[in-house]
Amino acid sequence: MRLRRGEMADATVYSDDPAAQALMWxxxxxxxxHVVDLNGAFAGRPMNAGAVASIVASVTIxxxxxxxxxxxxxxxxxxxxxxxxxxxxxxxxRDPALVRVACREHPGRVAVGIDARGGRVAVDGWAQTSxxxxxxxALRFEDAGAAAIIYTDIGRDGMLSxxxxxxxxxxxxxxxxxxxxSGGVAGLADLMALRDAGCDRIEGVIIGRALYDGRxxxxxxxxxxxx
Numbered sequence: 742m743r744l745r746r747g748e749m750a751d752a753t754v755y756s757d758d759p760a761a762q763a764l765m766w767x768x769x770x771x772x773x774x775h776v777v778d779l780n781g782a783f784a785g786r787p788m789n790a791g792a793v794a795s796i797v798a799s800v801t802i803x804x805x806x807x808x809x810x811x812x813x814x815x816x817x818x819x820x821x822x823x824x825x826x827x828x829x830x831x832x833x834x835r836d837p838a839l840v841r842v843a844c845r846e847h848p849g850r851v852a853v854g855i856d857a858r859g860g861r862v863a864v865d866g867w868a869q870t871s872x873x874x875x876x877x878x879a880l881r882f883e884d885a886g887a888a889a890i891i892y893t894d895i896g897r898d899g900m901l902s903x904x905x906x907x908x909x910x911x912x913x914x915x916x917x918x919x920x921x922x923s924g925g926v927a928g929l930a931d932l933m934a935l936r937d938a939g940c941d942r943i944e945g946v947i948i949g950r951a952l953y954d955g956r957x958x959x960x961x962x963x964x965x966x967x968x
Contacts (some may be wrong), residue, residue: 759792760799760804766952767800769959774804775923775947781809785831787819797823807854807891809838812968816843820850824826830854831864834873838883844886852921853882857908863895872964879916889944890916893923904931904946906938913942923947928956932965 756762763774769787776796779790786809787793795806806819814828826849831930833840833853843851855875856863862873879890892912894905902925913920919942926948935946951957 742750745827745848752919760795763796763804764799766959767802770963771959772802772894773945774800774802776804776806777828778806778808779945782807782830784789785809785811787815793819793824794822801851805852807852813839813843816847816851820847826852828852828854828891830856833882834862834864834878840882840887841885844882844888847890848886851887853879853885853887853918854891855879856893856895858895876914876915879912879918883916883918887918889919889921891921891923891947893947894925903927904935907933909935909943910940913940917942919944921945921947926951929961930966932962936965 763776766774774924775792778787778789778793780963788809793806803825804823805826805828806824807830810816810819810827810829811832814903819827827843827847829840829843829851830853833855839851840851841891857875857880862875864880864943877894879919890912892909894908904922904925906922909920909922920940922943923946926932926946928951932946932948935943948957948962952959952962
């Protein structure tokens with residue numbers, strides 16, 4: 742399912758078989774899957790463990806998972822269960838020590854999710870907005886060894902209104918950690934703009950609704966980033 746601006750009341754369900762959907766994206770040629778336990782993000786604990794496990798079992802490409810992972814037990818459980826990378830969002834804002842420990846114990850397998858509303862970091866499934874700015878939180882983990890910063894502009898997420906190219910590039914220019922862009926991809930023009938921005942610290946982009954709605958063909962998107 743996909744949300745608009747993170748609102749559970751504004752959700753669209755595209756499939757009731759997550760494993761089959763995951764396999765379809767793998768077969769289309771994508772090299773990594775981005776999965777979020779939406780209910781878990783709001784509840785603060787995993788809520789769709791069965792669905793996530795079925796996704797991991799169905800594909801051979803790496804799966805990164807976020808949503809409700811807020812302690813060491815959750816991190817260790819999912820990494821042991823076959824998830825290639827866990828995403829810490831609310832935990833990063835509220836418990837930076839946890840992120841540092843996780844990055845040290847699981848090098849290359851922990852990403853920091855920074856979800857922003859009006860330039861401020863949102864937590865608890867985007868239900869609350871903190872006083873931290875996007876840049877402040879990213880800089881906090883410069884020496885932690887995070888595999889990536891996943892930056893999402895909440896106001897654009899699921900809205901097909903276009904990526905925050907300027908904000909993403911500005912963030913990537915301030916830090917050494919690789920950045921993954923997320924939120925608002927509407928079509929190939931967004932991907933071309935991100936590619937042409939020429940920032941080598943942006944290592945990827947997350948595409949959701951544009952693929953599910955058929956606004957973008959997987960082969961066309963993938964072709965833009967073949968060198």
